[in-house]
Amino acid sequence: MASFVTEVLASSGKLEKDDLASKISKLSRKVDETKEELSDMINKKYNEFIPSMDAAEELMDQVEAVSKDIDLLKSFIENEVQQNLHEAVTEYAKLKQQLEKNTAVISMLQHLQEFDTAMEEYHKTLQEKKYEAAAKQLGKARGSVEALKAWKDSELPLLKALSSEITVQRENLIYHLGEEWKKLAVWKLPPAKGEKLNGMESFLTTALHLNSGESKEDKHTPNHLLSSVLQALVIQGELHKKIKLFGQVLLKYMLKPLIMYPSLLVEVGEQLEQGTVLSLHSEENQVEHPAPAEVYTKILIVLKTLHEHLFGTSIDDKKVSAILGDQIWEEMSDCIIRECLLYSIPTNSSQLAAYDTVIKETEDFENHLKDMGYLSGDSTDLLKYARNVNCHFASKKCQDVIVAARKLMTSEMHNTVKISPDYKLAIPKLPNLGGGSREKQEVKRSGHCDQQILENEKQLGQRTLCLPVCRISESVQQLMELAIKTLSEAVGSSPQCGFQLFYTTRNIFHLFYDVVPTYHKDNLLKFPHLAAIQHNNCMFLAHHLLTLGHQFRPHLPLKDGVAYFVDLVPGFRRLGAQCFVAQMNVQKAEMLERLSTARNFSNLDDEDNYSAASKAVRQVIHQLKRLGKVWQDVLPVNIYCKSMGTLLNTAISELITKIMMLEDISTEDGERLHTLCQTILEEGPLVFTPLPEENKNKKYQEEVPVYVKKWLTFKELSIVLHASLQEIVDRWAEGKGPLAQEFSSSEMKSLIRALFQNTDRRAIALTKIK
Structure with a gap:
């Protein structure tokens, strides 16, 4: 039995290991003994001074023998033990690899089991319309497939089938959720007769049926189906798409x-088997x-019902x-x-205070939406627009003013009104500034005929700075009134509004300068x-632009140095x-x-020539009379x-030039030329009749030489x-x-x-012309 154990241990390397241990133990004891003997020898040699040369040599032989044994043991360790150790590590690594592979197979089998279990639960919950649970089970199944795909060394042909099944079931779930969503909100839309819907009548057939799926018995219980459908849509990532299309x-x-x-109004009603109907x-x-307010009410009815x-x-x-x-x-x-809101902006500054009601209604509207969760945040574009009413009022006012001004400029010019020296601009009453005398004097000048008090207390004439009697277009008078009204709106407005209205008034006149000459060219x-x-229109505007800025300057929020209107x-x-x-020039x-x-x-002794000359003169007189009537x-x-x-003067200058160019004037020619000149001299002054009702014709006719430079020349x-x-x-008279x-x-x-024949009398007369 012992020999069998020895063989077994020898085959496994354990016997050599035990022999090695015993040898090392014996060697250690020999080393200790040698150490003691060497110590004893050195002690005797150096301490007791006993000659011990022979003993030393023996000890040296022992040391050498021990060193040889150590070298043999070291060689054995390097050649035998390390080789066996490498073999053991290799074998362990193989066992470990096999264990990991077995573990992976078990893990994959577990994922397959989880997939199968999840799919069974999915089908079960889907039939029971537990959509949220079904979506979660489908998510678990998808997780199992993803885990299988993540294993690199696995090449399961089943993975494609599993992935395909997941895709199919996801589409199936989405389809069922879509059907449930359709039942929750059913639209009845206008018939599609074209891409565009024209007029209010197109929307009268619109209706929305809301059926939350709750039974009559469970009206007061939570609607689990609605929540389940919405949760499932969230899990599948489809809720935002559904709500986007619905919105x-x-x-x-x-x-x-x-x-x-x-x-158009909205009505909320209840119908059997259809739930709530909008x-x-x-x-x-x-x-x-x-x-x-009406718009906010209608929108809140819809959104509250949906909520x-x-x-x-x-x-x-x-x-x-x-x-x-x-x-x-x-x-x-x-x-x-x-x-x-754009059309609710006031058109008059006096209505701005009442607009606070609209701002309050807008705030309440947004607060209702925030309470229901439709709106988040503190500041929105809607409320900003309502609160910024001053700016919008100014923009709308400016736009309306420019449109009205352009309409006046493109209207007929021939409708005129008469301007008298007593004419004054209708300046509205401006607020009392309560300043010094200079400001009071500036505000006092509400018309161009007001008297001006000079430093020396001397008064100008009553007609100083007054327009002469003339006619202007009615549209220009209205244009000036529009400019004054716009400036009056700027008085008392916010600085920004005041700036806009002031520069809009300037733009009125810039527009007139550009539009009228082009449009009526x-x-x-x-x-x-x-x-x-x-001509009168331009002079009328220029006249009032001199003082318009002066009248409004103390009431406008503009810096010093602004030219106002004088530069125009x-x-x-x-x-x-x-x-x-x-x-x-045309005339x-x-x-x-x-x-x-x-x-x-x-x-002119020729009848044809005289007739042509007489006709030309008559036409000139007729032209002047015609102009006199229209001017x-x-x-x-x-x-x-x-x-x-x-x-x-142009006509008689041309006539003088033509006569002076004649080299020969017969007696008959002279008579006929004299007759033509007399026609002009008699009828020419008659065109100076600007004010026939005032019986001042003769005065102007007597002053003809003042206005016609060549009149006396022509007369001579x-x-x-x-x-x-x-x-x-x-x-x-000798040149005098x-x-x-x-x-x-x-x-x-x-x-x-040219007039007289060459005689001695003519020669004497010529000598007297010096």
């Missing part, structure tokens, strides 16, 4: 129509845009209504602003009447002058064209007289054409007579040579 339909077919159409109907309403029956459930500490609110709030609030050149009115004055004066000068060209048909006023009572008297005088020429040589010499004041000696000599 889009809700906005398009219910919320937006309720916001846009004042006549339907739309209309009632007669003449309001073009709905009031904010009670569908979106009041909380999931993961978050209400489902918050998801719907995130989807619809931005678009809904933008629609409320665009279709409702053709008519201003074609019709002298309109050109005169435009030169431009308007230039614009009016350019318009009228362009019309004057001059027309007049010269008519005189060009007179055949240079030569050979009188329109232009100021001085402008009218200057204009008519300039045109008449007419006399010469009918005078004798002696009469001419007498009127020359009236004739010498209008003609040079060379011109007079040339005219005498």
Whole structure:
């Protein structure tokens, strides 16, 4: 038996291990003995001084023998023991690998078992309509498959089948959830007759049936089916998609129509087997845009009903209504602003105080939405818009003002009103600043005819700074009233609003400067009447722009140094002058064209030539009379007289030039030229009748030489054409007579040579013309 054990131990290496231990033990004892003997020898040698050479040599032999035994043992350890140790480690590693593989197989089998169990529970809970539990079991099954896929060395052909089954069952669950969702909210939408819905009538068939799935007996118990469906949709990641689609339909077919159409109302009713029904109907309403309070009420009815029956459930500490609110709030609030709040902004500053009601209604509306969970956060664009009413009022007011101004500028110009020296701008009563005398004097100047008190207490004339009597377009008078009304709105407004309204008023005049000359360009050149009115319009505006800023300056929140409106004055004066000068040039060209048909006023003894010359003169007179009719009572008297005088001067200057160019004037020609000149001299002054009702015609007719520079020259020429040589010499009076004041000696000599034949008398007369 002992030999068998020995063999077994020898085969396993244990015997060598025991022999080695015993050898090491014996060797250790020999070493100890040698150490003691060596110590004893050294002690005797050095302490007792006993000669012991032989004993020392014996000890050296023992040491060498022990060293050899150590080397043999070391060699044995290196060759035998380490080799056996390596074999043992290799064998252990193989056992460990086999154990891990077995463990992995067991783990995979456990996952397969979990998958099977989860799928069985899934099918069971799905049949029982426990959708939340079914979704969780499907999640567990998916987790088991994912765990199997994560094992790298596994190549189970079953994995594809398992993954496919998971996909199929997920789609199956989503389908069932979709069917349940459809039962919870059933839409009845308008028939699709096209892509766009036109008018309110299109939405009258819209209805939403809300059926939360609760039975009549369990009305007061929690609705587990609704919660289960919503939870399952969350787990499957489908809830946001469902609510997004629902929110889009809700906005398009219910919320937006309720916001846009004042006549459209929402009604909540109960129907058998259909639950709660939200339907739309209309009632007669003449309001073009709905009031904010009405819109808020209609929207709250819809959202409260949805909250009670569908979106009041909380999931993961978050209400489902918050998801719907995130989807619809931005678009809904933008629609409320665009279709409702925009039109509720006051058009008059006196109504701004009453707008606090709308701000309060907006706050209450948002608070209701926050209570139901549709809205989160403190500040929204809707409430910001309502609170920023001053800015919106100014923007809306400015827009309305510019639109109204442009409409006036593009209206007919020929409807005029008469401006008298007593005319004053209707400046509304401005607030009393209670300042010094300078401010009081500035506010006091409410019209351009007010008296101005000078430092030396001398008064200017009553008509100082007054516009002359003239006519302006009614639209321009209304434009000026619009500008004053806009500035009055700026008085007492917030600084930002005041700035906007002030610069809008300036923009009115900039717009006039650009629009009117362009829009009425053709008519201003074609019709002298309109050109005169435009001249007056520009001068009227320039006149009032001088003092308009001065009247409102103490009441506007502007810094010192602002030019207000004075800088616009030169431009308007230039614009009016350019318009009228362009019309004057047209009339001059027309007049010269008519005189060009007179055949240079030569050979008037020919009837045809005389007829042509006479016709040209008559046409000029007729043109002047026609202009007199359209310009009188329109232009100021001085402008009218200057204009008519300039045109008449153009005609007689052309006539003088033509006559002076004649080299030979027969007696008959002279008579006929004299007749033509007399026609102009007699009828020309008659065009100076700007105010026929005041019997002041003669005054202006007597002042014709003031307005017609060549009038006296033309008068002297007419006399010469009918005078004798002696009469001419007498009127020359050695260069001191009236004739010498209008003609040079060379011109007079040339005219005498043309009128008279070459005789001694003519030669004597020429010598007297010096």
